Amino acid sequence: MKIYKKIIMHLILALGAFIMVLPFLWMITTSLKPLKLTYDSPYIFPKSFEFSNYITAWKSADFLSFYKNSIFVSICITLGTVVLSAMAAYPFARLNFTGKNFWFYAFLGTMMIPFYVEVIPLYKIIEKIGWLDTRRALIIPRLFSPFGIFLLRQYFLTIPKELDEAAEIDGASKFYTFWKIILPLSKPALASLTIFSFIFGWNDFLWPLLVTTRPEYTTVQVGISNFSGKYGTLWPYLMAGTVTSIVPVIIIFLLGQKQFIEGLTVGGIKE
Amino acid sequence: MKKSIKKLVSIMVFVVLLGSLAACGKSEAKKSNVPTSTTTETETKKSEKVVIEFWHYWDGNNGKAAEELVKKFNSENNDIEVKPIFIPGAELMTKLQAAISSGTTPAVAAADISSMANLKASGKLLELDNLLKENNVSVENFYPSLLEYGRLNGKLYSLPVSTNNLALFYNKEIFKKAGLDPNTPPKTWKELESFCEKITKKLPGTYGFEFYTQVGDSGEGLTWQLQPYLWQAGADFIKDGKAAFNNPEGEKALTFLTGLINKKLAPVGSWDDFAKGKCAMVVDGSWMVGIWKDSVNFDFGTAMIPVPEIGKNATNMGGEQIFAFSKSDEENKAAVKFITYMVDTKTQIEWDKKTTFMPISNTVAQDKDYLEWVKNTEPRLQPFVEQQQFAHARPSIEAYPAASLAFAKEIEKAYYGKVTVKQALANAEKAVNAELGK
Amino acid sequence: MKKKDNITAYLFLMPVTVLFLIFSVIPIIYSLYLSFIMWNGFSINKKFVGFNNYVLLFSNNEFYHSFIITIVYTVLVTTLSIIIGMILAYLLNKNIRFRSLYRTMYFIPVITATAAAGVIWKYMFDSSQGIINKFLNFIHLPAVPWLSHPIWVIISISLVGVWKRIGFNMVIYISALQSISPLYYEACEIDGATKGQKFRYITVPLLKPTTLLLVIMSFIDSFQIFDQVYVMTNGGPMGASDVLGLYLYREGFKVGHLGYGSAIGWVIFAFIFAATLIQLKINRKGEEVY
Known part of the structure; x- marks a missing residue:
């Protein structure tokens, strides 16, 4: 009875899991198909291995630039967001100052405002200050993260106050307590924000689509979308391009999966 | 606005990581000026070459052919480097309009004939008549119905680069x-x-x-x-x-x-x-x-x-027109040189063979080599030719x-x-x- | 003890505040202003039109159409991804074989960029070459016009949305499940409850705060869908997948109706805001009933 139930459960789970990864499997299979067989009846597991599709895809679009940009932009957004959010979260959690509530709710309030409200003026501002087609335009407007500030503040509040009070009695400055006591104790929350910011930066689409045109400044996501316009009917090439845009993230994810999911749940629950 | 950005940057400096980020951003900015700037001093100092951009929406096979032609042009002209940039057809006009209003236009672009009226109306296109004359391009060769798309108030702003x-x-x-x-x-x-x-x-x-x-x-x-x-x-x-x-x-x-x-x-x-x-x-x-x-x-x-x-x-x-945006003299000259190359009979025959587009001028349509090629290699183009x-x-x-x-x-x-x-x-x-x- | 640290505090806050003012406050005020004028973005002609952009918006069928489509998408994705996510979390919270492998497989779509996922799914859904229709054909079912039929297209787009969200919901639910004290279940077992009953009467109610959080997050997120539609259908066929984000993109950036586009942005905001409040309120009422 129990074994019978277990088997059914595994069947359901395995079938579901298969459906979840089927798109990836099929993407890889298609990317290895010879062009001539594009319109032949499809198959799930690779039969032929036309690795030259990858070379063709890479040659026909500037994937190297897209990659460099995506990596650079995502890392900068991540570092910037984590550092700035931690700095802003600290006074909200620990210091007593005029206008504390005002600023806190002002920041939180913008969390409720969807990007669509700001996107048109933000684009106009970027255009005015001549930042179209720069990496700055992709990074700097994205560094203010009310979510990050809120997340870290909540976490800082869970750290016993006695710890930094003791340090202050010993004569430590606020900056010292922030740097040497609060931050080291907040590693899980910092990790989770790091992951959030990186995914956000890597997957962002509308903003780079709007502010970048030239391949030197465009990210992988926009590059793939453009590439699908360019080789829309040549599925093997398109899929080869898509594989190369996804695989790095999947590898990074598989390597750091444990920290990744831990961080995510910290983020979700602490809210 | 610029000032507050500077302030922001200086505040950031004490955070080491962000400091380096801002520096990266800045050096990036300088680089970005190379292809787009209208002031050419920095450019010419950096290298002898005039670098110009060429925006187009040709995809797949056509895109490949266009890039090959550009490569050939670059190898034949040591003083000019054309950078082809593909933009999907659905986005090209949006991006061109954005470039026009922010002053970051490419030197040369090719767009669908149905967009030409709006592009001409922007007032930013380079008037071609005199510059084409300097390059010995005889405009009369092109089919008049195609040339019409480039004319506004008796002046010529674009040339046909392909038709179909x-x-x-x-x-x-x-x-x-x-x-x-x-x-x-x-x-x-x-x-x-x-x-x-x-x-x-x-x-x-x-x-x-x-x-x-x-x-x-x-x-x-x-x-x-x-x-x-x-x-x-x-x-x-x-x-x-x-x-x-x-x-x-x-x-x-x-x-x-x-x-x-x-x-x-x-x-x-x-x-x-x-x-x-x-x-x-x-x-x-x-x-x-x-x-x-x-x-x-x-x-x-x-x-x-x-x-x-x-x-x-x-x-x-159908088809596309090629045109230049008014920029510095040097860029304009390079742009027109490139346009001249693209619409030249020899280039066009190669282009038509690679893309199976139709001839844009009588000289191509009556070219022996081209006709021979249609007849022997690609007879499936015959109905298109007849239909023109x-x-x-x-x-x-x-x-x-x-x-x-x-x-x-x-x-x-x-x-x-x-x-x-x-x-x-x-x-x-x-x-x-x-x-x-x- | 009540000593104020104004200087230190503001030094810490300075960088974020500057960014906040430049890239959040100014755009928001500017956007509100834009929504009251008619402007194409470059002409010097800016005309103040009061609420006219909003009036135009609410008298435009295209807008209602987009609005309804976006809601249908949001509701479908939110409901399905939460139900499936909860069931998966329940199954995968047990100590079974291959647990972490399953979790990984269910989670991978979450980290995949929507634009890239859209490209793949576009091919999956292809009416004659797509693997899905090939499979239907194989089991002798008729082909489905996934992306070329006005009603199917919403379902297809939603399926992609669900596919991308399940893993996230699952992970959050798993961590919530782990915080449920086993005492509850033990008490139940003494009363002789079946597994189904335990799930229904203990797990689901105890997960309620998490569910509320996930519903709100999913709602806010899904309502702003853009990437996958842009890549997969660009709004077609017959505007059947023309979600609000796409509508705003077209009006604001392609046609150049900056005022009108900003007005769409504010309507999106108003709706998300109202919906969140309503969800919180319903939840509160539900708690009172308990």
């Missing part, structure tokens, strides 16, 4: 399987329909004929595919500044197409079934000869678009793109059977006239 028209493609293998002669494509609308019936009866799951039924975000795909039938039946799209399709002739054309959908001879809402071997016939542009010859695994033939019993031959003239005399030009007016979108939105409803043909045409007439009156 629509003709019928048919899958010879499906024809054989359906018991039809693979060497006799349909010549009339009636024949087309009866062929379709035979094919769908013999081969369930296969469609007879397909045409573009989706609005997308410009509507132009649908409009440009429908226009030939309007002209064939004796109607027009826009005439004397007004919609000219809400009449018995227009009704005849649209009824023919919706009839094919209603009888399930043609699919609605999908496209590309021909290439998948799921549809026997399609009307598409000459460049598809070049694309399909390498990517489909069946033999296909081409023919002129079938005509109604009472009616005349017609097809739609029946090609109609879409009106070169600023309101055209908006009118086309409005038209397509109404007609799509008829394709989906949501409204009758009469209603659709009446609604479309209203919508098109509203756009023209704006």
